[in-house]
Amino acid sequence: MSQQGAMNGAEILLKALVDQGVEVIFGYPGGAILPIYDELFKQNRLKHILVRHEQAAVHAAEGYARSTGKVGCVLVTSGPGATNTVTGLADALCDSVPLVCLTGQVPTHLIGNDAFQEADITGITRPCTKHNYLVKDVADLARIVHEAFHVARSGRPGPVLVDLPKDVVQAHGEYHGPTRFKSKYKPQVKGDLKAIEKAVEMIAAAKRPIVYVGGGVVNSGPAACQLLTQFVRLAGFPCTQTLMGLGAFPSSDPLSLGMLGMHGTYEANLAMHDCDVMINVGARFDDRVTGRLNAFSPNSKKIHIDIDPSSINKNVVVDLAVVGDAAHILEDMIKVWKAKQVRIDDKALRAWWAQIEQWRGKDCLRYPASNAIIKPQYAIQRLYELTKHKNPFITTEVGQHQMWAAQHFRFEKPNHWLTSGGLGTMGYGLPAAMGVQVAHPGALVIDIAGESSIQMNIQELATLAQHKLPVKVFILNNQYMGMVRQWQELIHGGRYSESHMHTHPDFVKLAEAFGAVGLRAEKPSQVDDLINEMISVDRPVVAELRTDASENCFPMIMPGMAHNEMVLGPEDRSVEHPGSEEDGMVLV
Amino acid sequence: MIKHEEIQRHTIAVLVDNESGVLARVIGLFSGRGYNIESLTVAEVNAADNLSRITIVTSGTRQIIEQIKNQLRRLVPVHKVSDLTIEGPHVGRELALVKVSSTGEKRVESLRIADIFRARAIDSTNESFVFEVVGATEKVDAFIKLMEPLGLVDVSRTGVAAIARGAAAL
Ligand SMILES: Cc1cc2nc3c(=O)[nH]c(=O)nc-3n(C[C@H](O)[C@H](O)[C@H](O)COP(=O)(O)OP(=O)(O)OC[C@H]3O[C@@H](n4cnc5c(N)ncnc54)[C@H](O)[C@@H]3O)c2cc1C
């Protein structure tokens, strides 16, 4: 162990974090990471948010990252501390969220000895991180930390883990700033101009175009969302968004068809099916979006703009790929479009819009209103109406409530909608909201939750209390794992195997026990008061709404079905004939 | 997805940082995504720049092969991925050590065949030989097949090392 350098490893690490622009760390201490916690104690540049479970630290960092565009940072101990982060890392990988997760490790001479709280965390997390490192020498520490941040934020963003043996952070070494290192990791950012020109040509010839926008545009940043909006308006094309792409294009714009896919709108899915040119910007043809692949948009030419070459031709073979960052490519596309003075076929486009308006006329998101029982859709609509002036950040858990939130809340700006799309992690919403609130102290942050999901990371209410984070938890309590119950009703003969929890905590008392405010509404007439009270208190709130337990989420493309075979509601006959799961989407 | 497309065999050369875990990343990628590995060889090829070269023989549809290459390129320690099968002519060789245990006529016959294949006996006892045979996979396969009735007891193969023909480097 070298003793020459002026700084020990822990100091080097914290200096590197500061130089990388880190302001907040979400973490939980333990033996192997104590030297770093000791250094943390001695400084005041970095704020530490003490969570109640390491999984929550990762989701909180995700919330922080996705709402700011910065890299989220996590600090946990070895062994169980590290293994508790696995679900969060997998979640961040699926949804392309930039994180750096720092894990303690047993001293290097004990690695491989089954030492106390030793886990091969680089081995365990290899498939659920973008990249990971084990630092074996303090001389490599600064370089690796800088590179970790570079990898996390460059190209397609993702989580990076750095494993820190205790002796390495106690050893002395030299610190070097980020400019000293040149990473060999350089993903392509600019799109190929020839391909962009070709794309504009294809788009100009379209008669029934559609723009299919994904989370990649949000990843690229607010500039990309601006450029996308500019492009869509310039062309006058219909634009649909994936679950991850909501907010990239304003929901209120008449050109927006809303979300597509399994629980997307009728007009978005039919337009995808019938289009002749599809322009995919930063979306990955997920199976929840495509439905049965051999029936997916059968007659269209497909253009795919994506920063990750492995997203191209993975699920759907496309006619033209443009690899690079969405903002750069959109900027070039607009330039080329204007330079070529593209004239689209107005007549065809008008006919296409007439068709779309007809589909829109179905009003596929309508639901039977009720004075007696709170309809979940109603609760979300009221939440939107009563909070929109505050431009809130919305996170969700996973299930029906998540889909209703996606359908009935509206998003004008990116980075305000945070949900676990790819992994579908119940328990994501509360800690993610915590991370958002840390990044935006004055903002209204609401976790739209189900009564089952919320119990997966309910302990974080204590974190809210400790750090005075006034997050609002808006629970749609339908007494069931509603999404599971829905599939059982529609696909498994109504056999509700283990989807009903016979006991739930009294959420009002539970809120109080955690130092939060507890509210409850049982009738539609109480909903507005509950929401108004919830947003008026400057404290964490748990608001429970007793909602219709039998409500199902529609529209829905059943597993194995195509876009043009979607089921609009319970009265729709095709509910009884679901296809096979093999060629379509898989269960919740 | 094109399900019924033809399965092709490709030889892919990958230049990687010679660091711990890099092989696990490559192998994990193949197992995690359900790709085939027919053979895989790895060794350091440039000590100054700390680079290793991995040669992978894999098979799949065109779309799968494209995915494999893109997924490999996505790994941070991977510098270069080259599909030797489509990027022009290349040569591939593997080495096998083949142990044959027999006596009498079979023993003589095994030596005769080894001679035809230019395989060398690098170990011998009264009732066994170890042959070293080098060549393209098909040649090594053929040699092993011929040894089967002649007392074949053990085989160790290196897998394919491959390189493009001509002057250009990877
Ligand atoms: C219960 C449940 C139901 C769901 N139902 C639906 C549904 O009905 N509809 C739906 O859409 N989803 C649904 N999902 C979500 C779905 O599983 C996927 O997560 C989602 O569709 C993926 O969104 P995306 O295609 O935008 O890709 P993302 O996962 O956001 O991936 C982004 C893509 O953009 C690329 N990219 C990243 N950065 C850039 C950049 N700077 N420039 C260009 N490209 C970039 C990436 O390489 C990647 O290919 C559901 C999830 C759950 C849990």
Ligand SMILES: Cc1ncc(C[n+]2csc(CCOP(=O)(O)OP(=O)(O)O)c2C)c(N)n1
């Ligand atoms: C960690 C985890 N476990 C299991 C699932 C499968 N799953 C998806 S939705 C769901 C039910 C969610 O119930 P709730 O939170 O009450 O939401 P609801 O559907 O009722 O709105 C389950 C169990 C999951 N997505 N994540």
Ligand SMILES: [Mg+2]
């Ligand atoms: Mg529920």
